[in-house]
Amino acid sequence: MSAQSEQLLLRQTQLNALARLPRQLARLAATVDEHELTTPFLAGEWSVAQNLHHLADSHMNSFLRCKLILTEEEPTLKPYNQDRWAALADSQTAAVHSSLALLHGLHTRWMDFWNALEENDWQRAGLHPEIGRVTLATLLRIYGAHGAAHLLQIRQTLAAQYHTLPATPAELLARVDREWTRLQTLLAELDSSTLESPIDGGWSPKLHLAHLTLWENYLLRHLVGGEAAHLLFQLDPGSDPLAQIDTINAADEARSQQLPLDVVLEEAQRVHAAVRAALLTLEWPEWVRPGADGAPPVNGLIANSYEHYLEHWHSLLAA
Ligand code: NI
Known part of the structure; x- marks a missing residue:
């Protein structure tokens, strides 16, 4: 396989991971009760609900960054404190359907965004004060793997109730x-x-x-x-x-x-x-x-x- 088609295949895998994430999270959440949602079974880690709300917060930020990068010349990307966000009341509630609904709509829009990119758009970038220059290709790579990392974290959190x-x-x-x-x-x-x-x-x-x-x-x-x-x-x-x-x-x-x-x-x-x-x-x-x-x-x-x-x-x- 040529390096170029390998890259296209990898990109498709990352897009598929993003596309299916909201459904995976909704299916998982349907099996988790309120106690399991809100109890941080792993000391010092987020509860299942905080993980779910965080994914909505994080992907909303990322979607906006993607749009800024595509429409402006190397815009500065605004960092945010994800731990402080996760500690706010709206991130602790067991009512995760709101974040699941956000993710469902958001990922539909995000997929439309990615699918409409021209080949040279993938190298457009923004400037992150901590990470430096971040291209759209890099954002897809990061966020394509982000959901799986949190699904794993959620599984470990649920398993920890049996320590x-x-x-x-x-x-x-x-x-x-x-x-x-x-x-x-x-x-x-x-x-x-x-x-x-x-x-x-x-x-x-x-x-x-x-x-x-x-x-x-x-x-x-x-x-x-x-x-x-x-x-x-x-x-x-x-x-x-x-x-x-x-x-x-x-x-x-x-x-x-x-x-x-x-x-x-x-x-x-x-x-x-x-x-x-x-x-x-x-x-x-x-x-x-x-x-x-x-x-x-x-x-x-x-x-x-x-x-x-x-x-x-x-x-x-x-x-
Ligand atoms: Ni086995």
């Missing part, structure tokens, strides 16, 4: 239910063709779900049920499955590719229902007492349930 071990089986189950519901809410919006389409060239939603089912099955049959893990994964006796996670995942991916969508969806619900039932019958003291390695066995239940859903639902936002 301590669940105190009771009921709390474990509540966490499992919360993240499972988030995952299912995101899946429920996708039609069957989207469920089977690769996301950004990676796994389809169907493959993400099949993968979660594989490890829920491990939780159910090995961690709780005591079945030998090598039998479960059809490995040689004595081999350690946790040392072969990539091989196991790849084998399951190949198997799941061949399965009809309904079978994968049905299996996911069936295995998950069995996991839930099993969690209700745990002899709790055994699970929270530190094992030989110092870690309580409940960690295995967590890693193969709600923590694992959290790692994967994030990818579904881009489906």
